Amino acid sequence: GENVEQHPSTxxxxxxxxxxxxxxxxxxxxxxxxxxxxxxxxxxxxxxxxRSNVGEKKDQRIAVTLNKTAKHFSLHITETQPEDSAVxxxxxxxxxxxxxxxxxxxxxxxx
Amino acid sequence: DVKVTQSSRYLVKRTGEKVFLECVQDMDHENxxxxxxxxxxxxRLIYFSYxxxxxEKGDIPExxxxxxxxxxxxxxxxESASTNQTSMYLCASMQDRVRGYTFGSGTxxxxx
Numbered sequence: 001g002e003n004v005e006q007h008p009s010t011x012x013x014x015x016x017x018x019x020x021x022x023x024x025x026x027x028x029x030x031x032x033x034x035x036x037x038x039x040x041x042x043x044x045x046x047x048x049x050x051r052s053n054v055g056e057k058k059d060q061r062i063a064v065t066l067n068k069t070a071k072h073f074s075l076h077i078t079e080t081q082p083e084d085s086a087v088x089x090x091x092x093x094x095x096x097x098x099x100x101x102x103x104x105x106x107x108x109x110x111x
Numbered sequence: 112d113v114k115v116t117q118s119s120r121y122l123v124k125r126t127g128e129k130v131f132l133e134c135v136q137d138m139d140h141e142n143x144x145x146x147x148x149x150x151x152x153x154x155r156l157i158y159f160s161y162x163x164x165x166x167e168k169g170d171i172p173e174x175x176x177x178x179x180x181x182x183x184x185x186x187x188x189x190e191s192a193s194t195n196q197t198s199m200y201l202c203a204s205m206q207d208r209v210r211g212y213t214f215g216s217g218t219x220x221x222x223x
Contacts (some may be wrong), residue, residue, distance in 0.1 A: 006153070079136060098156060
């Protein structure tokens with residue numbers, strides 16, 4: 001089955017700096033890569049996703065990149081704000097709707 | 112807005128008890144999932160279902176079973192609770208990839 005590894009497990013940045021979270025996956029058939037954000041005490045919520053026919057996708061301050069050859073994808077957050085502090089999960093999926101998640105990254109943005 | 116409701120926010124059970132975790136969604140989604148969330152391990156899939164009365168094992172099904180008698184309800188059953196099943200349990204439903212998963216608020220289960 002699919003295996004998703006996520007790094008780093010914790011990340012601390014100064015407000016205004018950029019943050020990058022990286023994930024690798026094992027199943028070359030995976031073609032859908034969403035990112036979820038989980039604020040403290042709340043449920044995970046989808047923030048952005050990318051499909052295998054696209055190399056990069058942006059939505060305001062967040063962007064995702066995908067390198068299919070190397071089987072890795074990344075989340076980039078620019079101009080970080082305190083409200084970006086949360087746990088972020090990457091995930092991967094092949095043709096089905098089942099997601100395999102990474103271990104999570106706790107992002108702390110210091111004001 | 113899709114609502115996924117988990118019946119209990121916190122639950123404390125004794126070792127050996129049979130435990131039922133209930134999940135109900137209100138948007139007629141076909142796909143429903145049970146994950147457990149542990150620090151450093153992310154979300155691990157226990158069981159999922161693509162339709163009524165249909166169930167598939169996920170990555171860590173041992174010690175669990177599920178029931179989906181109606182489309183809106185997906186129940187997770189711990190046949191004989193053990194302390195290593197102490198965890199946060201998250202239910203999710205999904206109609207398609209465009210909208211992604213909608214998660215419930217989670218049930219924090221403690222087995223003593």
